[in-house]
Amino acid sequence: VGANTPDAFRISLTTTSSGARELAIGPGRLYTDGLLAENHGRRDVAPAVFDALLGEPTSSGFVPYDAQPWLPNPPPLPSAARHLVYLDVWNREVTHLEEPALVESAVGVETTSRVQTVWQVKVWEPELGNDVSCASPDADLTRWTDFIAPSSGRLTTGTYESAAGTDPCELPPSGGYRGLENQLYRVEIHDAGQPGAATFKWSRENASVGSRVASFVSNTRLSLDSLGRDAVLGFKLEDWVEVLDDHREFAQRPGEMRRIVHIDPASREITLHAPLPADLLPPSFPDSVLPGERNSRVRLWNQRGKVLATAGNGATTEYQDLGDITHNGLIKVPPAGTTLLLENGVTVAFATAGTPGLRPR
DSSP states (O other), rough: TTTTTTTOOOOOEEOTTOOOEEEEEEEEEEEEETEEEEEEEOTTSOEEETTTTTTEEOOOEEEGGGTTTTOOSSSOOSSSSSSEEEEEEEEEEEETOGGGGOOOOTEEEEOEEEEEEEEEEOSSSBBBBBTTTTSOGGSSSSSSHHOOOOOEEEEEEEEEOOOOOSSSSOOOSSSSSOSOOOOOOOEEEEOOOTTTTTTEEETBBTTOOOOEEEEOOSSSEEEEEESSSSSSSOOTTTEHHHEEEEEHHHOOOOEEEEEEEETTTTTTTEESSOOGGGGGGGGSSSSSSHHHHHHHEEEEEOOSSEEEEEETEEEEEEEETTTTTTTOOOOOOTTOEEEEETTTEEEEEEEEEEEEESSOO
8 A cells, every 4th residue: 555545445344324334445546466456435425636646536535335436236245254355456458349438439430459457345255263364364264365366277379280182283281370361369268167167269350349239129139339340340140249248247257158140230130049148138128228337248259160179180070069059159178188279270278287277367
């Protein structure tokens, strides 16, 4: 904690006007593992004034636990026992899908991505013994070190040779990357866990192709702001997309994967192969208010069809079939030693170096 903001993220137990007990979070700056978290205070309690140190308007009012800027619908506080309260800080990618005001109105497109530092004050679920205090070393807290340990997942990328040709009159394609365009591939863990249980998805455009939801027409039909720039950078039949919103993101949960089974260009509507869960949907349809409040969005991922594993000498074997109508569109992380072929000779392999396993962040 800096000397100029001694109350930064100080946790206090206060009483509301109704007599309920709540946690309050002090304003100021705090570095967490090198990331600077800034709490600008509660402005509806104390007036906001320009703070030269923070470089922004700030207030001296403590922020209630249930009014944090990046924790919508926080989990309810425990009513009894002793618990650990901690600060979680990370860098969040922000594009025009998360913040539409980034789009320059004179140009109509936004081609950049920004990084935003967000923080959340949360309560660790396990109950602690009465012998635990703020001075207790981390090693004395059972399971805490595993909880805060970084992901042990390791990703290796490479390229794969082509199968040998059988026609002496034709030269086989050379090995390595065989795409015609320069691509920025993103491989992202969707479900955390160990190989065999964890899943991943991938994009050849760094997951930059997506659209905001304009309206929920039904639990399977979405009206979008755009179907994409063109036939290449747009949504197509049988594409796998991820539907998510700010509530899912800040709860550190992935979105829902769905396959597009119908597209109506006139209304910019897509139909999904299965209904979305209730936590992503409004109480009634149609609804164009909820998507704006929660930044509901659809992001394109490029895995589809048969997923192949390399078998040496340019040969491959089938690993999964995403075209199966019962499939969820996600690829299971294979055990160490298995290399998967994404496309155009690009390969990925996974390994874990400890017990925490692979995590989305």
